[in-house]
Amino acid sequence: MGSKQPDRRAFLKRGAALAGGLTLGGVESAVGPEPASGQSVEDQSVEPDDYSTPELIAYGKRSRHVTSVREPVNGRPSPDEFGLVFHIGTPLQDQVGAITPSSLHYFGTTRGSIVPEIDPAEHRLMIHGMVDRELIFTMDELKRLPSVTRLHFIECAGNRSSSRHRTIIESHGMTSCAEWTGVLLSTLLEEAGVQEGGTWIVAEGIEEVKGASSLPMAKAMDDIIVAYAMNGEPLRPQQGFPLRIVVPGFEGILSVKWLRRIKVVDQFYMTYNDYGHLRRDSDDAALSYQIGPKSVITVPSGGQQLPGMGFYEVRGLAWSGGGAVARVEVSTDGGESWFAADLRGTPQRMAHTAFSFDWTWDGSETVLLSRCIDEIGQVQPTREQVAEFWGRPGVRGQDNSIQPWRVESDGSVHNAIA
Amino acid sequence: MGACIMRSLKLLPVLILLGTSAALAQSPTFGLGRTPTTQEVRAWDISISPTGLELPPGQGTAAQGARVYRLRCARCHGSDGTEGRAPRLVKRERPADTHPWNLGRILPIRAPYATAVWDYINRGMPLNREGTLSADEVYQLTALLLHWNELIAEDEVMDPKSLPLVIMPNRDAWAALPDWTPGMPRLLGYPH
Numbered sequence: 105m106g107s108k109q110p111d112r113r114a115f116l117k118r119g120a121a122l123a124g125g126l127t128l129g130g131v132e133s134a135v136g137p138e139p140a141s142g143q144s145v146e147d148q149s150v151e152p153d154d155y156s157t158p159e160l161i162a163y164g165k166r167s168r169h170v171t172s173v174r175e176p177v178n179g180r181p182s183p184d185e186f187g188l189v190f191h192i193g194t195p196l197q198d199q200v201g202a203i204t205p206s207s208l209h210y211f212g213t214t215r216g217s218i219v220p221e222i223d224p225a226e227h228r229l230m231i232h233g234m235v236d237r238e239l240i241f242t243m244d245e246l247k248r249l250p251s252v253t254r255l256h257f258i259e260c261a262g263n264r265s266s267s268r269h270r271t272i273i274e275s276h277g278m279t280s281c282a283e284w285t286g287v288l289l290s291t292l293l294e295e296a297g298v299q300e301g302g303t304w305i306v307a308e309g310i311e312e313v314k315g316a317s318s319l320p321m322a323k324a325m326d327d328i329i330v331a332y333a334m335n336g337e338p339l340r341p342q343q344g345f346p347l348r349i350v351v352p353g354f355e356g357i358l359s360v361k362w363l364r365r366i367k368v369v370d371q372f373y374m375t376y377n378d379y380g381h382l383r384r385d386s387d388d389a390a391l392s393y394q395i396g397p398k399s400v401i402t403v404p405s406g407g408q409q410l411p412g413m414g415f416y417e418v419r420g421l422a423w424s425g426g427g428a429v430a431r432v433e434v435s436t437d438g439g440e441s442w443f444a445a446d447l448r449g450t451p452q453r454m455a456h457t458a459f460s461f462d463w464t465w466d467g468s469e470t471v472l473l474s475r476c477i478d479e480i481g482q483v484q485p486t487r488e489q490v491a492e493f494w495g496r497p498g499v500r501g502q503d504n505s506i507q508p509w510r511v512e513s514d515g516s517v518h519n520a521i522a
Numbered sequence: 523m524g525a526c527i528m529r530s531l532k533l534l535p536v537l538i539l540l541g542t543s544a545a546l547a548q549s550p551t552f553g554l555g556r557t558p559t560t561q562e563v564r565a566w567d568i569s570i571s572p573t574g575l576e577l578p579p580g581q582g583t584a585a586q587g588a589r590v591y592r593l594r595c596a597r598c599h600g601s602d603g604t605e606g607r608a609p610r611l612v613k614r615e616r617p618a619d620t621h622p623w624n625l626g627r628i629l630p631i632r633a634p635y636a637t638a639v640w641d642y643i644n645r646g647m648p649l650n651r652e653g654t655l656s657a658d659e660v661y662q663l664t665a666l667l668l669h670w671n672e673l674i675a676e677d678e679v680m681d682p683k684s685l686p687l688v689i690m691p692n693r694d695a696w697a698a699l700p701d702w703t704p705g706m707p708r709l710l711g712y713p714h
Contacts, residue, residue: 218650230558230566238563239548239555249552295549306569312652314645316569326704365566372699374638375569376645382632384623386697387709393699394708426707482707489713501709 172198174208175273177262191260193277196402196421201448202255202456204280206335211342212260212278212356213315220311220362224338224346227310229292229330233367236297243332243346249287252329254352255455257281257423261355261381261392264503267521271407275507275519276400279423281456282343284350286331289324289366302368306375307349309362316375317358319351321368327352327453330363352454353395353425355502357381391501395425397484398504399432399459399476410515413467420445421456424478428453431477434461438471438508439486445474453479465511471520472509487521570641574686577640581681582662584669590659591666594648603670608649612670622691630671634696636680636688640664661685 177191184190191212194204204210224243232238259279269275289305298321305324308316319328329350332339339345344361351358357377372378383389399422404410422432429451433442448458459474475484487505491497499505508520549555570576591599596606603611613625625631633639644660646652655663665680673688674680680688700706 230562231555232558232563232567237549238558240558240562241555245554248554295551295555297550308566308569312650314568314652316645320699320702322702322704367567367569369571371572373569374572374633374635374641376642379629379633379638379642382634382692382696384695384697386700387712389697390700390709391712393702394706396708396712427705480705480707485713493713 172208174210175277177278178274191262191278193273194280196272196276196279196400197405197408199402199421200458202281202421202452202458203335204282204456206282206337206340206343209280209282209334209340209343210258210260210278212262218312219341221341222310222346222362227346227364229347229363230365231292231296231368232365233306233369234299234302235293235368236299237295239292239296241292246287246330246332246347249291251285252288253283253285254329255281255283255452256329256350256352257395257454257456258350258356258359259395259398259423259502261357261395261502264499265505265507265519265521267519269406269519269521271519272400272402272405272507275406278356279398279421279456281421281423282334283336284329284331285333286329286347286350289328289330289349290326292330292366293324293368296368298368301370304369304372306365306367306369306373307358307360307363308365308367308375309344309348309360310364311362313376315360315362315377316373317360317377318369318373318375319354319358323351323354330366353427355381355392355395385500388500395423395454395502396504397424397426397429397476397478397482398422399429399474399484400507401434401472401474401509404472404511404517405509406517406519408517410465410511410517412515413465416463416465418445418461418463418472420459420474422447422451422459422474422476423454423456424476424482425454426482427479428455429457429476430479430481432457432459433475433477434459434463435473436461436463436470439473442475451479467513469513470511472511473506475506568641568645570637570644572635572637572686574637574682577637577682577685578657579682580657580661581679582658582660582665583679584662584665584674584676587662587664587666587669590655590662594651594655594659595663598649603667611667620691622695625691628671630667630673631691634690634692634694636664636668636673636685636690639667640685643667 172195174192174194177193180190194208194210227243228240230240257279263278265275303321305319306316308314331350332347334343347363348361349359349363399420401418401420403419418434422429432445434445435442445459445461451457477483484504484506490499490505494500510518510520567576598606598608599611600606610628613628613631622631629642630639640660643663661680668674668688669676
């Protein structure tokens, strides 16, 4: 250790020199006079001084050449005229691998919401209702409990493709996948002691509408995570900082954010979130609960342009609320023939799984498709199969239908939903 | 039921012992957390059961609600709940079709229980001023919406006892969620 000291001192000295250089940048800069406004630095070529900005040292930023961003869903202004932020989609076309970067994770709220500013030192989680011991925990106490770290997707039940959508961010952008860390809800419920007849829970947030959802006890005891971290750091404010639940495989609205309360109750409570998601038909209701087996080709996808015929690695994502992805199949001829895609890594339960398929395009018009088969044998349906099930066109319930992308002979890629 | 009572009786001595140290209780396995006070629980216990279990004391009529509505709601929902930028609050007249699912997504029509209307107004309204209505005002506004949709009379008093007894149009017309168990498919036979 002692022998390292001089090196460290030298580094600190160098850091100080660089910091000094930064303040003197106007005099020493090789690119000329200091810009009148700091903003115009963006337009300059990268100079060595750029590597020493406090911003880059304290919390790394991506390259200025990487510009992938989220977009409001369905062109709805966000924030809207009431100042509320609505659904914002993930740029899946740019995603590599299974994990969505935290900054690009999709964001949805019950009715539009202002993200609350919460001091984690003041935040509490209460477990109460039909339990032997009502308990209230600080964030520090929750972090002392046994934890799990798991990869899970969260998808909005409103994530549905239509002929109006041109790009994948519009048709599929409201699903994202992160590595979540926290305490299993079952751990907390066992500590509190669930009483006989406690068959449901109500999970509730602290934001302005106190968004709440009812969940069956079977799910609560199975795999719900009371999460305080995502992708190796505390939750992002839009994702529920400092505490949320992650309900693996269920529609996104059930993963209550800014969590402050779990109440054990004896029936479905028809809370704020539940009321808005009622269905008239029981099949429709069932399809809105657990997300079906689903996949989508991200490259090439709607709005992209192939530069010419030749080799392409077709890439995509697959997931299911029923468990792990077992298999993904790809068709490059509009569904006449199907081939197994390569899966990246070991598929995790209720998590995005990246897949790829080697394809040599001959330059003729074709349609690309993918379908997911999950570990309990559920198969992703075509839109025609869904219409046949309901006896009418369109997709009811959460939409997990196969997405067709049409490649024109000029290399342009379009949504092929009629 | 008999077994439940037996169980409770057996637990009685334990409960008496626990009663003396309840304020210091921590979780049994990890020894973390503490027992919330009654006040702490009451302050956060705002999700209202269909039976009205959590409804706070208070009361109100539609006639009283009309005044609160003018002051706190009309700016966004319009003077009579049928116009304005915010969602409509009164059903449309469609004499030929009275099924609740064909009358639009209107809170007092879609909500299967009157308690859900109270809960919604209490936690969600007015937009950006949530939490500023008193319990009496929420009873009054709930009564107004129920009256506008021809479910109660203008002078009918809504309180913790009467509110859960109002029979809503969608009381039995909504689909229950499946009895979920781990590893189940979301819907048998879909679509194969």
